[in-house]
Amino acid sequence: MACFIGVFVGTLIGVLPGIGPVATMSLLLPVTYAMSPAASIIMLAGIYYGAMYGGSTTSILANIPGEAASVVTCLDGYQMARAGRAGPALGIAAFGSFIAGTLSVLGITLLAPPLARAALRFGPPEIFAVLLLGFTLVTHLSGGSKLRTAAMALLGMLLGSIGIDPISGVARFTFGTLTLNDGVGLVPMIMGLFGLSEVFLNIESEIRQQVFKARISGLLPTRADWRASAGPIGRGSVLGFLLGIVPGMGAIIPTFMSYALEKRLSRHPERFGHGAIEGVAGPESANNAATGGALIPLLTLGVAPNVPMAVLLGAFLLHGVQPGPLMITERPELFWGVVASMYVGNVLLLVLNLPLIGLWVQLLRVPYGILFPLILLFCVIGVWSESGNTADLVVLLIFGLLGYLMKKLDFEPAPLVLAFVLGRMAEEALRQSLLLSRGSPAILVTRPLASAILALAVALAVLPAVVPAIRARLSR
Amino acid sequence: MAWRDAASAGLLALVSLYALVESTHLDAGTITRPGPGFFPLVLAGALLLVSLALLAQAWRGRRAAASGPAPAGDDDVARRPWALVATVVAFAIYIAILEPLGFVLATAALLAFLFGALAHYRWPIAVAASLVVTLVSYLVFNTWLQVRLPAGPWGW
Numbered sequence: 001m002a003c004f005i006g007v008f009v010g011t012l013i014g015v016l017p018g019i020g021p022v023a024t025m026s027l028l029l030p031v032t033y034a035m036s037p038a039a040s041i042i043m044l045a046g047i048y049y050g051a052m053y054g055g056s057t058t059s060i061l062a063n064i065p066g067e068a069a070s071v072v073t074c075l076d077g078y079q080m081a082r083a084g085r086a087g088p089a090l091g092i093a094a095f096g097s098f099i100a101g102t103l104s105v106l107g108i109t110l111l112a113p114p115l116a117r118a119a120l121r122f123g124p125p126e127i128f129a130v131l132l133l134g135f136t137l138v139t140h141l142s143g144g145s146k147l148r149t150a151a152m153a154l155l156g157m158l159l160g161s162i163g164i165d166p167i168s169g170v171a172r173f174t175f176g177t178l179t180l181n182d183g184v185g186l187v188p189m190i191m192g193l194f195g196l197s198e199v200f201l202n203i204e205s206e207i208r209q210q211v212f213k214a215r216i217s218g219l220l221p222t223r224a225d226w227r228a229s230a231g232p233i234g235r236g237s238v239l240g241f242l243l244g245i246v247p248g249m250g251a252i253i254p255t256f257m258s259y260a261l262e263k264r265l266s267r268h269p270e271r272f273g274h275g276a277i278e279g280v281a282g283p284e285s286a287n288n289a290a291t292g293g294a295l296i297p298l299l300t301l302g303v304a305p306n307v308p309m310a311v312l313l314g315a316f317l318l319h320g321v322q323p324g325p326l327m328i329t330e331r332p333e334l335f336w337g338v339v340a341s342m343y344v345g346n347v348l349l350l351v352l353n354l355p356l357i358g359l360w361v362q363l364l365r366v367p368y369g370i371l372f373p374l375i376l377l378f379c380v381i382g383v384w385s386e387s388g389n390t391a392d393l394v395v396l397l398i399f400g401l402l403g404y405l406m407k408k409l410d411f412e413p414a415p416l417v418l419a420f421v422l423g424r425m426a427e428e429a430l431r432q433s434l435l436l437s438r439g440s441p442a443i444l445v446t447r448p449l450a451s452a453i454l455a456l457a458v459a460l461a462v463l464p465a466v467v468p469a470i471r472a473r474l475s476r
Numbered sequence: 477m478a479w480r481d482a483a484s485a486g487l488l489a490l491v492s493l494y495a496l497v498e499s500t501h502l503d504a505g506t507i508t509r510p511g512p513g514f515f516p517l518v519l520a521g522a523l524l525l526v527s528l529a530l531l532a533q534a535w536r537g538r539r540a541a542a543s544g545p546a547p548a549g550d551d552d553v554a555r556r557p558w559a560l561v562a563t564v565v566a567f568a569i570y571i572a573i574l575e576p577l578g579f580v581l582a583t584a585a586l587l588a589f590l591f592g593a594l595a596h597y598r599w600p601i602a603v604a605a606s607l608v609v610t611l612v613s614y615l616v617f618n619t620w621l622q623v624r625l626p627a628g629p630w631g632w
Binding site for chain 2: 404
């Protein structure tokens with residue numbers, strides 16, 4: 001029952017843009033006080049992975065990410081909806097989430113302790129190496145010219161450096177205002193870049209006509225869709241799960257990496273950004289698998305790898321339970337209860353979400369004249385609920401205009417968002433590494449795990465340039 | 477020379493120049509001990525180079541091969557730039573009055589304007605619809621989900 005409430009609330013807040021899992025979990029934390037420890041953890045965890053299910057819905061229907069980890073889903077999901085394929089997009093997102101969620105719980109069941117030990121060896125140098133790996137994939141995110149992508153990535157990183165410097169505490173680019181001390185908020189930024197800018201673009205063209213002229217065809221993914229999505233779902237699951245374990249990764253970076261990976265592997269990369277179902281299946285699987293992965297350090301080591309897990313840790317402590325290596329042996333009913341509930345929760349989510357698809361698709365028949373004020377309202381409430389600050393609404397408006405300009409001038413928002421997320425973390429990780437090593441950059445290559453990941457990143461960056469040349473020589 | 481590209485590249489160059497100047501005020505540190513200004517300096521410099529390259533590209537009139545979809549509203553639909561301006565201005569006013577007037581009044585006003593002036597619904601319908609939407613969202617988010625929406629002088 002607690003599981004059902006959790007996943008139900010989770011789906012709901014996932015669908016409602018802006019109201020993220022962190023805010024909801026914190027709000028409901030006191031409510032769980034009256035419940036048994038197992039029930040409260042099960043419910044709170046359900047909210048988290050339920051949100052990952054629901055987050056895709058508004059991304060696909062209205063280009064507004066339901067929560068941050070569904071930004072990538074906007075790229076192809078929204079294009080699919082515009083082509084009348086919202087049903088298959090929502091369907092594959094739900095199935096992909098289900099498969100990935102179940103696989104990651106299976107992963108927890110079988111591999112939790114050894115993986116947790118490996119995750120502990122991730123210090124700043126290793127994290128920096130993983131982030132660098134992410135950067136090599138940025139260029140694959142967009143279809144346009146490399147130079148334009150680089151410009152957007154650099155702009156994203158510059159935006160990421162706004163705010164109090166995490167190491168020295170110096171304010172950077174804050175224009176003397178207090179509100180920018182915490183940096184630019186991710187939620188107002190992506191809602192502006194994706195949701196609001198789309199409204200601006202649509203308003204400018206004649207409003208009376210239907211946005212979705214194409215007939216809505218089919219509610220469920222076809223067999224061809226399945227064939228195209230099987231690989232992305234599998235790879236997204238593994239990628240998301242492994243990255244989820246790494247402290248500080250969260251669920252956003254795995255989705256970007258999965259998207260870039262699928263585009264890289266695809267025989268038709270040009271279809272990405274125009275409604276490729278692989279571009280929905282992979283990232284949606286990755287964000288669900290990441291939630292499972294993130295539970296591992298928490299349950300086995302008592303270390304919270306990201307913010308939602310920190311809230312969950314708080315819930316454990318509230319109930320007088322210290323999660324960690326001893327919990328599996330001392331409170332097995334708690335550990336396995338949570339794990340078992342996640343199997344059930346994933347089934348519940350699938351059952352809950354599939355019938356809703358038909359309903360969501362009907363929403364697209366609503367004339368845009370009615371829809372766009374509502375989209376605007378959702379953006380406002382979403383941003384407000386996160387910070388309760390009108391300055392963030394200004395940020396929302398600014399990024400809405402920026403996103404509008406970028407679309408007019410053929411710049412793509414995805415590299416900017418990824419670079420924004422990665423840049424901030426990469427700078428911190430690199431500078432921490434250098435502090436650790438007292439200024440010697442050798443720390444990045446002398447630690448085995450870091451050097452291995454770094455080598456992979458270099459290989460990925462260099463290979464695309466080298467391989468065609470070798471191929472050409474061989475074929476001659 | 478492609479004017480649109482030149483304009484965007486010029487804009488980016490200006491942004492990077494500003495960031496460059498600003499980051500010189502921060503302590504850059506050294507390569508092995510980067511200070512708070514180190515990365516902004518490098519990033520701004522790199523962005524300046526890239527935007528100059530884009531500018532050069534635009535100058536030679538070579539349009540970067542953009543495989544992206546044509547921007548919405550490019551040719552086949554009627555453009556209404558005033559609608560965009562009106563929406564942005566309305567939204568800016570909304571942000572300004574949100575806290576003094578409270579969520580319910582400000583939102584109802586914004587929605588009524590959008591429904592009535594931009595979507596061309598008849599005014600009585602627009603006003604009624606905006607009131608319903610505002611009240612429903614207020615109940616759902618403020619009362620039920622406990623999101624603290626801005627309260628005006630009357631508590632709503």
